[in-house]
Amino acid sequence: MNTQFDAIVIGAGAAGLMCALTAGQRGLRVLVLDHANKAGKKILMSGGGRCNFTNTGASPANFVSANKHFCKSALARYTPWHFIALVERHRIAYHEKELGQLFCDDSSKQIVAMLLAECAHAGVEIRTHCTIERVEHTDAGHYRLHTPQGHFTSAALVVASGGLSIPSMGASGFGYQLAKQFGQHVLPTRAGLVPLTLSGKHAERLQDLAGVSLPVEATCNGVSFRNFMLITHRGISGPSILQISSYWQPGDDLRLDLLPGIDGAQQLADWQRTRRDTELKTVLGEVLPKRFAQRLCEHWMINKPLRQYTPAELHAIAELLAAWPLIASGSEGYRTAEVTLGGVDTDGLSSSTLQSKTIPGLYFIGEVVDVTGWLGGYNFQWAWASGHAAGMAI
Ligand code: FDA
Secondary structure, three states, X not given: OOOEEEEEEEOOOHHHHHHHHHHHHOOOOEEEEOOOOOOOHHHHHHHHHOOEEEEOOOOHHHEEXXXXXXXXXXXXXXXXXXXXXXXXXXXXXXXXXXOOEEEEOOOOHHHHHHHHHHHHHOOOEEEOOOXXXXXEEOOOOOEEEEEOOEEEEEEEEEXXXXXXXXXXXXXXXXXXXXXXXXXXXXXXXXXXXXXEEOOHHHHHHHHHHOOOEEEEEEEEOOEEEEEEEEEOOOEEEOHHHHHHHOOOOOOOOEEEEOOOOOOHHHHHHHHHHHOOOOEHHHHHHHHOOHHHHXXXXXXXXXXXXXXXXXXXXXXXXXXHHHOEEOOOOEEOOOOOOOEEEEEEOHHHEOOOOOEEOOOOOEEEOHHHEOOEEOOOOHHHHHHHHHHHHHHHHO
C-alpha cells in the first residue's frame, strides 16, 4: 500500500474532489480521505437532486465574507464557464432555471460521477469510511495522518471538510479544529441559507397559514432579496428568506415588502376612489393570498370599507405593506441550513492559492473558509474555484 503522497485532501466533497482532480492532472500523487460512506454526498442531495452546479452570473458580490475581496482571485481564474465546459465534455444535459442558475436535467449523481471519473483518470486515490484520528506536522515539514486504515504522509495537506450544515450527511467541525491546531484564526460560525423561526404571538398569528407562499422583498442590514416567501409550521422559509437569513442575526430588523414592485400608496388611493364600499381585506386578497390578507387585517390593520379610511390611515397601511416588520426569534440551525457562515479566517490565507500564510503546505478550500455564497449555485462555484486554485498551487 502506498502511504506517501504529494498531497492529501481531507473531504471528498465538491471542493476536495475538484482540488484532487486538478492536482492529479498536473501529475501529483493525490490521496482523498473522507469519513463518510461515499464521496460527494452533499452534491447528491443538492438542488433537489438535480444539483444547481453553478450560476452564470457569479461574481464576488454574491458572497458573504469578512473580507469581500478575498474570493475575487480564485473566482476570476475558474469561472462558471470552465465548469460548464467540463459538464459539456461529460455530455451532462443541463438547463437554466432562473437568474443564471444551472441544474442537471437528470440527476446530481451525474456531477459526482463526472468528478470521480476525472479523479480516476488523474490517478487520484479516494478512501471513504476513513476517520482521521490525528494530524501531525513532522520536523521534516511533512503531514502525517493517522487513521484506522493506516498512516499516510504528504508534503501538502488540503482541508476541504466543509461546514457544519446537515450533520446527518457527514458534516463536522473537523476543519475548524484542525485550523486551530495549526494556529489559524477561525471566525464564529452560524447557519446560513436557513429558514427562520417565529415564536410567541408572531408564531401564533401565522402558524395555521403554513403552506401559503407569496412574493416579497426581504430587507435586512441594507441588503434586499426579492423572491418567494413560504410560511411554515415553525416560521418562514422560501428563497427570499433563505437568502436574507445569511444577513440576519437575532435582534436585527427584518422588513418585508409585501407588494414588491407595486406602489402601495397609489394602489390604495385608486381602490378608495373606485371600490369605495369594498373592505380592505377583500381588495388586499386580490393582490395577496386571501388567507394571508385576512390575517393581516385581523392583527396588523383595521378592516373596514375603503371609503371610511382617513388619508393618514391609508398612509400607515401603505407603509406597513412596504415594510412589514417580522420579528424572527431564531433560525432552524445547522439541521436544515444549506451552508455555514464564518469559518477559517481569510486573513490567514493567500487569496490566490488558499495556502496558509504561516504554515507551508497547508491549504483550506470550500465551505470551511469564511466565504459563503448566495442561494443559486454560488456555493458550488466557490467550491470549484477554490478547489481549482489550491489544486494548481500545490
Ligand atoms: P462538502 O460538505 O461538500 O464536503 C465536505 C466533505 O468532507 C464531506 O464529504 C464530508 O463527509 C467530509 N468530512 C467532513 N468532516 C470530515 C472528517 N472529520 N474527516 C473526513 N472527512 C470529513 N450549493 C449550490 O451551489 N447549489 C446547490 O444546489 C446546493 N444545494 C444544497 C442543498 C443542500 C440540502 C445543502 C445542505 C447544501 C447545498 N448547497 C448547494 C451548498 C453546497 O452543498 C456546499 O456549499 C458545498 O457542498 C461545499 O463544498 P465543500 O467541498 O466545501 O464541502
